[in-house]
Amino acid sequence: MLCAGFLLALLCGSKVMAAEPRRHAVATRVDGELVLDGRLDEAAWSNGNFEGVFVQRSPEDGAEPKLPTAFRVLYDDDTVYIGIHAYDTEPDAIEGYLTRRDLWSPSDWVLVYLGSEFDHRSAYVFYVNPAGVKRDARMVDDSVMDLDWDAVWEVETGVGDDGWVAEFAIPLSQLSFSGGEMTWDLQVERSVTRHHEGDLWAPIPRDSAGWVSNFGELRGMNSPAEGARLELLPYVMGVLELRDAVSGDPFQTGEDWNGTVGLDANYRLTSNLSLSMTFNPDFGQIEGDPAEINLSAFETFQSERRPFFLRGSNILTFNGPKFFYSRRIGRAPQYSPDFDGSVESVGQTPIFAAGRLSGKVGGWTVGVLDAVTDEVKAQTVANDGRQGEVLVEPLTNAVAARVEKELNGGDTSLGAMTTALNRGNMGELDDLRDQAYVGGLDFTHRWAEKLWLLKGYLAASHVRGSASAIQATQESSARYFQRTDADYLDVDPTRRSLTGFAGQLVLQRQGGEHWRGEVGAETYSPEFELNDVGYMQRADFISPWVWLGYRDMVPNDWLRYSELNLTVYTSHTYGLETTLVRPGLSTYVQFPNYWGAWAGFQYAFDADCVTCTRGGPTLIRPGNINTWVGFESDWEAWLAGSFDAWTWLQPETGGAAFGVTPRMQVRPTSFMDVELGPSFSYQYDDYAWTGEADGAYVFAELYQTTVDLTLRVNLTFTPDLTLQFYGRPFVSAGRYNGFKILGRGRADSYSERFESAQTLERRDSLITLARADAAPLVLDEQDYNSASFRSNLVFRWEWLPGSTAYLVYQHGRSSSGDRPELSLGNDLGGLFGDGSDNENLFMLKVSLWAAL
Structure with a gap:
């Protein structure tokens, strides 16, 4: 209906x-x-x-x-x-x-x-x-x-x-x-x-x-069509890193000099097809990834900021799952050796070379990227002075390729994409998959003057590796085959491969005077896997949804623009467990003075949480209410800003959270702009995951407070000569109390789903819990206090067209502890005091663009 x-x-x-x-x-x-x-x-x-x-x-x-x-x-x-x-x-x-x-x-x-x-x-x-x-x-x-x-x-x-x-x-x-x-x-x-x-x-x-x-x-x-043409962008760079020395660690002496050269090249084969290559690329980032406290079971998605992967990234985009997540290439080594002594810390895997072919051939849009990352061996020094090395990342080749054909004057498109990853010289890295392949077909079709759109895709994945690697894949947070009450899933420790599929079909009305909307469904089978070259959080779902929107774009005395949206999202596992039913309502309006406001509401019904116990039995998650409201001023003014506020309430458990994010942008002169964005959030969660011990699934009450601030200042002397500052202090603290053990996770009453656990002792970073008719449980301490500050000062000069010189200063500080109370004065004082870890980086980079 x-x-x-x-x-x-x-x-x-x-x-x-x-x-x-x-x-x-x-x-x-x-x-x-x-x-x-x-x-x-x-x-x-x-x-x-x-x-x-x-x-x-x-x-x-x-x-x-x-x-x-x-x-x-x-x-x-x-x-x-x-x-x-x-x-x-x-x-x-x-x-x-x-x-x-x-x-x-x-x-x-x-x-x-x-x-x-x-x-x-x-x-x-x-x-x-x-x-x-x-x-x-x-x-x-x-x-x-x-x-x-x-x-x-x-x-x-x-x-x-x-x-x-x-x-x-x-x-x-x-x-x-x-x-x-x-x-x-x-x-x-x-x-x-x-x-x-x-x-x-x-x-x-x-x-x-x-x-x-x-x-x-x-x-x-x-x-005339362009013939062959070569563009070169060589660079030279020098880096000085200064950080706190660690006594007795030969790899942390406090000072590190590094100089390097590299080359980006673009060879234009025809006026429609080019080959881009990079050798020993510099993938330094002006803004680092934001600090966070991730208490979920899933990897955080990070935006790409590296120029080579940003250029032409649209060509390697599949109209469906994220087949290609370029942050996989050149990431930090995945293996952390347990070594009795000192181990060299390797920040990222070096990219030996990468190339990209992109353009059009015979009416087809074509994109192919191939990257090779070298194996990484960390140097070691044992406590007895013996030197050695240990493999922390194998030699890896990653490939992504896509083709797309437009028909009917661009109203219809057909596409195909594939990715492949092969690792060699695995050594003792048995937990990494050595082969991963993904392929898919997608289409879009528009009709009725592009008023209507039908789109969809079909995809398949295949991963191979050692028995331990495939078992780790089966037990990962993406699927949790080991769930004790999921009779349709099973961990097979002898398997050497997994094969899965995914698909989607969406009907959308994307234009028109007032009414817009969408109805669709998407599914990932339990064995579907993207995380070698792509990105995904969960497999094993079937998710239909519907969206209906009404908008009025004709200005009147009260409003310039208004819209109202109704959404209903649902999701189920392949075992027909209902994991989400969430209707919602949202609105946005713009006033005659070009200020805007928005508000929204969502209610999630009671549902099966198949990830709350990190691979244990299912827990019924009580219903919750999400609301948000905000406004923005006219962004065309010299002083502008916005304000966002949100709440989360879980009436049955008493759980609650709220946050506010104001933002201000000011342009005091024609050559300077300042952006300030503080953020504050507080959360009380009655059943936060704590860990598993002796077969017991332990939860606790979590009281979490987080404060951060983003500051950007841009000074522009000429369009080619600029100075940019970025700074972000971050403080978060969490306190765990009221420990409880999962009992009957599917019980009708929330109070019957847990058994209380008395805290006997908390010392030496350990928690001892008493439980009825069983031996005490021992867990790692969960309370935390984390603070960091990251900043960058960048002088940029485009001294010739396409040729740039950078002078960069980066400063970072961090401190951590188990004091669960947030106190801005004490936390920031400790962050900038003598006891914090700090590092300073000075970088000079000069590039020269030339066309031959």
Whole structure:
């Protein structure tokens, strides 16, 4: 009935509009290179007509812009030039903040979208503001923006009495195109921040589905296809690390010098296909991963920040599970030897070489990445002085490959992807799988002017390894085959492989004036495994869901925009255990002053928790209520901010949690911005997992408090010369009391699911618990207090196009203990006192881009 009502609501709200003819502009060939000066006063610009008919998209959809805009496109054999004149009757009101490249600011902007592949699904995007700050991006799948894409191009701007001008010069070598006589997808966009206005040359109504598919056309391009071209980016780097010395440990002397060289290369095989390679890459990060206290059974997902893996990452994205999780490559060694003496600490596995082939071949989008990481041996010194080494990470080869074909003018796409991992020279690392393979097929199909979307995938996985490795896989938190009351699962210690499958089917109404929605289902079989090259937390689920949304995009006296969403998520295991039934309601509104507010509510019914005992029997998890509320100010203002608050309540157990996250961004000058983001959370959990001892599953009351603060300061002297500071103090404390032992986990009453356990003693980092009719239990101490501070100061200079020099200072401090109370004064005092661990890193890196 719910799905029937969902489809009825969407079908009744459907209104398919006839497609309007696409706008077109004509490019003009020029002889000789143009001089970029941001003035458009050369003869080549005046010999022809400018395109000057734009339409508002916001704030008044379809209205005439308050200010006119005109543009023209020129080209030669090497470069495409775009000149844009953004007319303005108040030139003193033009906004242009100085920031580092690729950072957004509340400035006026002009954007050029070049769909040089003319597939109506992809485009290259080039931005500039009046201060000359550049941004670039790559659009894929019609409306997905990849902001990590970077190209080497130039632009000059100038502000005059009648507005401002942007003069772009984009080398054809940075674009993919077929050559010869061509038509490209084209869009030009202008934003005027003081009016909160966005204008488009090719109109795209706000209730339309898709983005690139609604662009206009650029005709008249006639350029030979690019031949072979080589781009080189060598670098040299020096690093000095200073940290606290450890007496008697020869590997922690307190000082470490390191110098290295490396090379990134991009070989353009054709104008549509390129091969990128990296040798001895530098994968240093300006911002490290955020500190956290992870009390769950699952690995935390971390964002990728390394340039080589960010570039072109969209090509290796499967429309389903995360087949390729690039943080697996070059991660810290997975084996920690238990050694009687000193062992060298290895921070990350060195990447010997990696290569990526990407582009288009015969109408197919192709992406292949191959990376080899060297084996890692940690040096050892025994207590008797004997030196040696121990293998902590084997030689590993990881491959990811994807192909995709667009049909029906981009409305239909078919794709396939596979990943493979092979480890060699395993030595004594029997707990690691030595082979892992994943493959899948996916599709999307849009119809009715892209109002409706049907998508899905089928995937399979196969892992192989020693008996101990496969047993560890069976008993991992992703599946827990050892669960004592799961009669459909069984641990087989003799198995040497696992094979699983996954699938999804989704029907979505993605456009329209008011009604949107989605109905779908996804499943991972119990043996499905991605975590060698990809990422997943849980297998063994069948999860259907439904979403119905209503929005109003027509401004009135009270609201500029509003939406209301109803969701119902459910999940079951392959043993038909119900692990989730969670309906929810959420809303977002924007007011006439461009402030926004949101709120939401979810209720999760009582459900089977198959992970709470970390492989033990099932525990019925009592129902809980989640709520959230927040607001944001106008982000176009020089002072802006937001506030988020959330609560979690579990009425049957008395469990409760809440958190607040305010955020403030201030721009005191045109060249400086400061962002401040504190966060506070408190949790009381009546049945927090503590551990297993002598066959007993032990839980406790957890009182946890966490406070952190993120501070970013950016100083921009010129668009190519910046100074950036990032700092994040973090403090968390947790106290465990009221220990209890799991009894009948499926009992109807919560009080009957546990047996109390009296605390006999807590000392020497051990807890001794008394239990009825059995010997006492001994557990490791659970109370904790953890504090850390991570900071980076980065001076960045783009001294030539594509060539950059970095001077970096990183400072980190940490302290820990078992005092369970959080006291900011004491904790921060201890963090910055003599007893904390601290490290300092100084790095100088210089790279040089060259095209041959």
